[in-house]
Amino acid sequence: MHVESGTPQSATPQPAARLARAAVRRGTPPDLLCDCALFLDIDGTLIDLAPTPEHVLVDDDIARLLPALGRLLGGAVALITGRTIRDADALFPGLGFPVAGQHGLERRSADGVLHAHGEGPPGYNWLHGELKALCERHDGLWLEAKGATLGLHYRLAPGLASYVHRTVRAMVSTLGAAGAEWKLQPGKSIIEIKPAGRDKGAAILDYMSEPPFAGRLPVFVGDDRTDEFGFTAITVLGGWAVKVGPGKTHANYRLRDVAAVRRWLTALLLRCTVGIEHAR
Numbered sequence: 084m085h086v087e088s089g090t091p092q093s094a095t096p097q098p099a100a101r102l103a104r105a106a107v108r109r110g111t112p113p114d115l116l117c118d119c120a121l122f123l124d125i126d127g128t129l130i131d132l133a134p135t136p137e138h139v140l141v142d143d144d145i146a147r148l149l150p151a152l153g154r155l156l157g158g159a160v161a162l163i164t165g166r167t168i169r170d171a172d173a174l175f176p177g178l179g180f181p182v183a184g185q186h187g188l189e190r191r192s193a194d195g196v197l198h199a200h201g202e203g204p205p206g207y208n209w210l211h212g213e214l215k216a217l218c219e220r221h222d223g224l225w226l227e228a229k230g231a232t233l234g235l236h237y238r239l240a241p242g243l244a245s246y247v248h249r250t251v252r253a254m255v256s257t258l259g260a261a262g263a264e265w266k267l268q269p270g271k272s273i274i275e276i277k278p279a280g281r282d283k284g285a286a287i288l289d290y291m292s293e294p295p296f297a298g299r300l301p302v303f304v305g306d307d308r309t310d311e312f313g314f315t316a317i318t319v320l321g322g323w324a325v326k327v328g329p330g331k332t333h334a335n336y337r338l339r340d341v342a343a344v345r346r347w348l349t350a351l352l353l354r355c356t357v358g359i360e361h362a363r
């Protein structure tokens with residue numbers, strides 16, 4: 084594989100379509116290039132899942148890897164997550180990456196500007212109250228109130244999964260009948276309730292119209308059903324969509340687990356470092 088030598092930040096981006104022609108559906112992705120724009124989900128992609136989002140472990144390896152990638156790619160690395168931006172910043176203190184939070188409802192661009200996408204339909208407080216009461220009635224349910232979206236976790240009570248989905252679906256139908264457009268977004272042991280109209284794919288499209296992402300080959304790595312919106316957007320753009328773990332997907336590549344993602348990302352750093360050393 085060709086490795087760019089010299090200063091990676093100055094690498095001239097190549098047309099995405101030409102690079103994407105080498106795609107092999109659902110195999111291991113090719114080696115990353117220094118001219119990509121990298122979009123990364125957090126939970127289940129960069130760090131292993133935990134019983135609740137607040138119990139995840141951010142180890143030294145990933146804490147060191149992310150800023151190094153940011154420098155190598157000229158700042159074209161963004162976190163695309165269901166967490167809030169505030170929560171993502173708390174996980175990686177001092178990183179300051181562009182972040183799309185709450186599935187794209189809030190977005191911090193590379194210039195640090197915060198983009199909020201409307202207040203959402205009415206009904207948030209009602210939903211919050213109903214879900215909170217549901218959690219109080221059943222051990223093992225945990226509500227994550229994010230300000231614009233709500234996440235109901237049932238990883239500690241897997242036997243309640245179908246009941247939770249049925250109950251939340253009924254709540255959203257009630258709001259829909261009242262004219263409030265809320266959307267259900269199932270994930271791994273979580274059901275999220277969010278305003279209709281924004282998703283991870285929309286956030287990626289926004290980034291790709293802005294520097295330093297525009298003109299680069301877009302690459303998105305994610306593990307969950309919520310990431311399928313991002314995979315679809317990436318595919319439309321001719322980029323590389325990488326699904327982590329098993330399951331049906333619209334992605335065109337796959338990596339086995341978090342460890343494989345980290346090895347793949349680290350390999351880019353090693354190759355480019357070697358390239359720079361050879362150029363001296």
Ligand SMILES: [Mg+2]
Nearest residue numbers: 124126127307
């Ligand atoms: Mg995830």
